Amino acid sequence: xxxxxxxxxxxxxxxxxxxxxxxxxxxxxxxxxxxxxxxxxxxxxxxxxxxxxxxxxxxxxxxxxxxxxxxxxxxxxxxxxxxxxxxxxxxxxxxxxxxxxxxxxxxxxxxxxxxxxxxxxxxxxxxxxxxxxxxxxxxxxxxxxxxxxxxxxxxxxxxxxxxxxxxxxxxxxxxxxxxxxxxxxxxxxxxxxxxxxxxxxxxxxxxxxxxxxxxxxxxxxxxxxxxxxxxxxxxxxxxxxxxxxxxxxxxxx
Amino acid sequence: xxxxxxxxxxxxxxxxxxxxxxxxxxxxxxxxxxxxxxxxxxxxxxxxxxxxxxxxxxxxxxxxxxxxxxxxxxxxxxxxxxxxxxxxxxxxxxxxxxxxxxxxxxxxxxxxxxxxxxxxxxxxxxxxxxxxxxxxxxxxxxxxxxxxxxxxxxxxxxxxxxxxxxxxxxxxxxxxxxxxxxxxxxxxxxxxxxxxxxxxxxxxxxxxxxxxxxxxxxxxxxxxxxxxxxxxxxxxxxxxxxxxxxxxxxxxxxxxxxxxxxxxxxxxxxxxxxxxxxxxxxxxxxxxxxxxxxxxxxxxxxxxxxxxxxxxxxxxxxxxxxxxxxxxxxxxxxxxxxxxxxxxxxxxxxxxxxxxxxxxxxxxxxxxxxxxxxxxxxxxxxxxxxxxxxxxxxxxxxxxxxxxxxxxxxxxxxxxxxxxxxxxxxxxxxxxxxxxxxxxxxxxxxxxxxxxxxxxxxxxxxxxxxxxxxxxxxxxxxxxxxxxxxxxxxxxxxxxxxxxxxxxxxxxxxxxxxxxxxxxxxxx
Numbered sequence: 127x128x129x130x131x132x133x134x135x136x137x138x139x140x141x142x143x144x145x146x147x148x149x150x151x152x153x154x155x156x157x158x159x160x161x162x163x164x165x166x167x168x169x170x171x172x173x174x175x176x177x178x179x180x181x182x183x184x185x186x187x188x189x190x191x192x193x194x195x196x197x198x199x200x201x202x203x204x205x206x207x208x209x210x211x212x213x214x215x216x217x218x219x220x221x222x223x224x225x226x227x228x229x230x231x232x233x234x235x236x237x238x239x240x241x242x243x244x245x246x247x248x249x250x251x252x253x254x255x256x257x258x259x260x261x262x263x264x265x266x267x268x269x270x271x272x273x274x275x276x277x278x279x280x281x282x283x284x285x286x287x288x289x290x291x292x293x294x295x296x297x298x299x300x301x302x303x304x305x306x307x308x309x310x311x312x313x314x315x316x317x318x319x320x321x322x323x324x325x326x327x328x329x330x331x332x333x334x335x336x337x338x339x340x341x342x343x344x345x346x347x348x349x350x351x352x353x354x355x356x357x358x359x360x361x362x363x364x365x366x367x368x369x370x371x372x373x374x375x376x377x378x379x
Numbered sequence: 380x381x382x383x384x385x386x387x388x389x390x391x392x393x394x395x396x397x398x399x400x401x402x403x404x405x406x407x408x409x410x411x412x413x414x415x416x417x418x419x420x421x422x423x424x425x426x427x428x429x430x431x432x433x434x435x436x437x438x439x440x441x442x443x444x445x446x447x448x449x450x451x452x453x454x455x456x457x458x459x460x461x462x463x464x465x466x467x468x469x470x471x472x473x474x475x476x477x478x479x480x481x482x483x484x485x486x487x488x489x490x491x492x493x494x495x496x497x498x499x500x501x502x503x504x505x506x507x508x509x510x511x512x513x514x515x516x517x518x519x520x521x522x523x524x525x526x527x528x529x530x531x532x533x534x535x536x537x538x539x540x541x542x543x544x545x546x547x548x549x550x551x552x553x554x555x556x557x558x559x560x561x562x563x564x565x566x567x568x569x570x571x572x573x574x575x576x577x578x579x580x581x582x583x584x585x586x587x588x589x590x591x592x593x594x595x596x597x598x599x600x601x602x603x604x605x606x607x608x609x610x611x612x613x614x615x616x617x618x619x620x621x622x623x624x625x626x627x628x629x630x631x632x633x634x635x636x637x638x639x640x641x642x643x644x645x646x647x648x649x650x651x652x653x654x655x656x657x658x659x660x661x662x663x664x665x666x667x668x669x670x671x672x673x674x675x676x677x678x679x680x681x682x683x684x685x686x687x688x689x690x691x692x693x694x695x696x697x698x699x700x701x702x703x704x705x706x707x708x709x710x711x712x713x714x715x716x717x718x719x720x721x722x723x724x725x726x727x728x729x730x731x732x733x734x735x736x737x738x739x740x741x742x743x744x745x746x747x748x749x750x751x752x753x754x755x756x757x758x759x760x761x762x763x764x765x766x767x768x769x770x771x772x773x774x775x776x777x778x779x780x781x782x783x784x785x786x787x788x789x790x791x792x793x794x795x796x797x798x799x800x801x802x803x804x805x806x807x808x809x810x811x812x813x814x815x816x817x818x819x820x821x822x823x824x825x826x827x828x829x830x831x832x833x834x835x836x837x838x839x840x841x842x843x844x845x846x847x848x849x850x851x852x853x854x855x856x857x858x859x860x861x862x863x864x865x866x867x868x869x870x871x872x873x874x875x876x877x878x879x880x881x882x883x884x885x886x887x888x889x890x891x892x893x894x895x896x897x898x899x900x901x902x903x
Contacts, residue, residue: 164746164785165803213497214565214635214801216792320851321831322867348809 148193148225158226161219165212174230176280178297179209183230188277196224208297238281238373245371248364253356261375268315268329269353270296276373285369291353301352302326304336305343395459395526396510399554403620410882412458415504415549416763417879420683421617423765424840425880429887431843434902435856435866441888441901442480448500451875452892455504455549458881464507465897469500470517472524478883480899484529491518496545497565503615504549506557508577513557515546521559521575533580537561541794543568549615553625553656556583560612564630564676567607567797572627572652574659584659588612588629588647596646604641607791609633610648614678614761618656622711625656626696630676634789636744637672637799644669649677651696653713663713668702668736672743673726673784674755675701682773684766686820688716697819699764699775701757704730705822719822721815722758722777726751744784744800754782755802762837763877765846770859772816772825774846778833780810814838814848814857826862837877847889849874854891854898870898
């Protein structure tokens, strides 16, 4: 009797372990691929190559050190980011999706071509990028921070955003101009807004706070970017090098 | 420990006791909030007028009560003679001194380690009857607590939480029974409304919201789909003493977004049920969204109101539905009186003479996704609307937002999500919200107060000529006649709850939960 009980306990533990492991069958991966393309691919790219969402076709995912964490992220999303949870997926679907995401990491991704060191010079010098963007707190604040951008965006996406900045305006980023009843107009990025107030950060980093009742007009430039296109100002090689530098910014401090 | 209790006993307020007659006549004691919506009408209207359009600008914070857990506090407090009863996540009931906010007792209940639930360990409040507090637990039990101490008087298992059932709504005390609904509509459960003997906890009746094989209505489900058809009952209903009728809303059919295996109208999902509270017998039903494939639960608390329609005063039961339409029904018969959209909707041509929506072609979810208004969050949701007899307006916190609905496979496994798809955001739209005042009989728009984003919080009207509402983390008061903004307060945490109002020391207070905190306001 005791033997049977022990066996049953072991069987249960084994079953629990089995449940923790991600499915690896061909059918499971095919389902995972379909789920991924439908629900994740829009931001992460159909092959996880990155887009608006981080590149996932890599061996190590910084937010998901183990499979349980990956399943958790798919289910619940990541607070304070644009990553929503796929709360409508079943346990099985979550695990199938996670399995597919892991399989993407096994595909070798080519490093971005170009000279990253030269790209860094362009970033600081000719490109003037640091005037508006910061890397780990070093640089301007008019544009989004770029620390870890190479881990979140594919090289192709970075190149596209340098050529046509308006194709790459991040979710929630918005340029606004407030015309207060008293005082000068303020133009900057929207830091926060609700029904009653708005906070705007100007290019110098100063935050201006307005009650909406104090504003005559609020102009929102949805989908607009104050960033210039580098199509004409950088040569093809310079562009490749700049992208190589940005793609090398893998880690956030 | 016992000595300590004995020492504390004299500090407890006078013994709380609320017989049925007190709830029935709640309007005679406007300083108390005796049931989920204050009285049985569901109007969430307070007859208190100390705080009014003239002085609400001076409203200030009186006290706060905080929770330890990550999930939001969504409670709608009960207040009786200076004591407040609230719920907190994950599975807690607490009695507070309504004057100071100091805790009087706490009931904590363990949660099974494998509990999952669909949407957080949330709860919307308790019921009181006699000297007991009634609480629907997250693990699908109904418990009766001693209102003086929080001690358990009885504990009845409503359903098996392993199958996805959970309790989130406030029960409703009617006569000698406690009526309780159940949640779990994303797990392919079979929904029901239960009534328990308030004294013993013995179940008096159960109304299955999906008829059994052989019962009328079962034929509206293809094959065996009725067994996993959900139609849960997770928000508190209302009661009409004149006709002795219980009104209770039902949720989405399951699986939510894939209706292939459940061809038919899927009764009584997305419906309003009129039941005899003594026996659970059905008097009538009205289905708002036949064969729903968008997760448009119709569980929100309906409102009993009288309104002028084509020159005639009508006794109505009304609500602004998650599907985007406002409906007024005849309270005695359930017959459709009038209805119209109160938000943008693109799925129906309109409502026919019987109030049945005329669904447009190509509006069901597809594998690639199909764009539709409103989103699955609905034009409104579980949170309360309100009706003011001063203005005869129905007020709703409306959401203007569409979504791309997609259909997926749905394979039933007991206790697991059974959804068959989902939605994703439609990027080319800037969603917004609005507090809208509607003509109670027709749903015609009288005024609106636009909000920066869609809200997920309820409204309350008061005799002070006010509408209290929330958007994001702001709690505010509007002029009920015009919609003008009169007061606002930044709470610092997302508000997903209904407001209430009460008197203590003869002074009016207003309470709202925000994120992990219950905030109570009063004038100086």
